[in-house]
Amino acid sequence: MKRSKRYEAAAKTVDRTKTYTVEEAVAAIKALPAAKFDETVEIVFHLGVDPKKPDQAVRGTISLPKGIGRSVRVIAFAEGEQAALAKAAGAEEAGGQELVDRVAKGWTDFDVAIATPGMMRAVGRLGRVLGPKGLMPSPKSGTVTDNVEAAVREFRAGKLEYRTDSGGNVAAPVGKRSFSAEDLKANIEAFIDRIRQVKPASAKGRYILGVTVTTTMGPGIRLAVS
Structure with a gap:
């Protein structure tokens, strides 16, 4: 080479x-x-x-x-008040089924995806899109949580x-x-x-x-x- x-x-x-x-x-x-x-x-x-x-x-x-010296683009799979809190915390996008559908069509212009436990049944179907890119939310990585607002703030601040x-x-x-x-x-x-x-x-x-x-x-x- x-x-x-x-x-x-x-x-x-x-x-x-x-x-x-x-x-x-x-x-x-x-x-x-x-x-x-x-x-x-x-x-x-x-x-x-x-x-x-x-x-x-x-x-x-x-x-x-x-x-880490760079901004991190975070989205949140959440509904209602949780989605509003995620947006207020700086999420690029936050939403329920409409956001799932958008990602299912191939949109992955983000660095971290966070989801509420209640959204994981729908988000779990995005494995083919999110899995290969390492973007699937997981409890082990702190990206499946009821406290979406705090998670968005932490990852935007450089949590890896x-x-x-x-x-x-x-x-x-x-x-x-x-x-x-x-x-x-x-x-x-x-x-x-x-x-x-x-x-x-x-x-x-x-x-x-x-x-x-x-x-x-x-x-x-x-x-x-x-």
Whole structure:
């Protein structure tokens, strides 16, 4: 795969044979050649779990201490007063069957979908649309709730949902390149701590196999995490 000149220049600043402390990795990110936009900084965990086993799935939510530096588009499947509260809290769209029908036709221009328990029978039929995009509301991720107003506010403020993919990886944004080194470090360390805390009891052997941080246009930087 052919890489851009900027990527090649950035790659030369990173030692691929080394594992970095969080502080060193953040310094390396700040030293990368700047892109023409404010790049997202992402963290990727490779975990020693079998995602095919429900009791080894790693999934949850986290509010990073310094936010993620971008607005999050939230919709709410709710009716009546709950829909009105969701809209007042900043939901892009909020509604009942009419919103379900709109999404069923393929509309997915949002980042998070929240639903009241009473709407889940209708929302459950959207699995083909929402499932592949990781947008299906779930009690485990805090996106099925009676307190729709609070959930909308939390996710709009940067609350993140994370989950293992089919390869046992968890990937999520931890900020922007423009963040201060201290803020990036705080977010990265908070996410590492959370992943350690949610190790499935049934997972055997080494749990965290590898952790990498990267910018949108930059090379991966391996962290010294176990």
